[in-house]
Amino acid sequence: MSFRKEKFMSLAGITAVEHPLNELKNISRSLLDAGIHGICFSAYDEGQQPGDQLTEAQVRRKLSILKPHISWVRTFSCT
Numbered sequence: 001m002s003f004r005k006e007k008f009m010s011l012a013g014i015t016a017v018e019h020p021l022n023e024l025k026n027i028s029r030s031l032l033d034a035g036i037h038g039i040c041f042s043a044y045d046e047g048q049q050p051g052d053q054l055t056e057a058q059v060r061r062k063l064s065i066l067k068p069h070i071s072w073v074r075t076f077s078c079t
Contacts, residue, residue: 038073
């Protein structure tokens with residue numbers, strides 16, 4: 001892997017507790033508007049846990065939310 005000084009800290013992020021909620025929302029929106037190359041995520045809904053069966057419709061619904069903003073998706077816990 002090559003080392004590019006300008007990219008070294010590009011994924012370091014921010015400390016969320018140091019910013020008010022409205023500022024975090026603006027930061028998130030600007031990141032989504034710029035587009036994200038890839039993301040890993042699990043399609044579980046709130047209250048679900050590993051071992052619960054996910055429906056195809058549930059997974060597709062979650063992917064449809066991500067689709068306009070992300071080029072590549074790796075899903076976890078999808079049957």
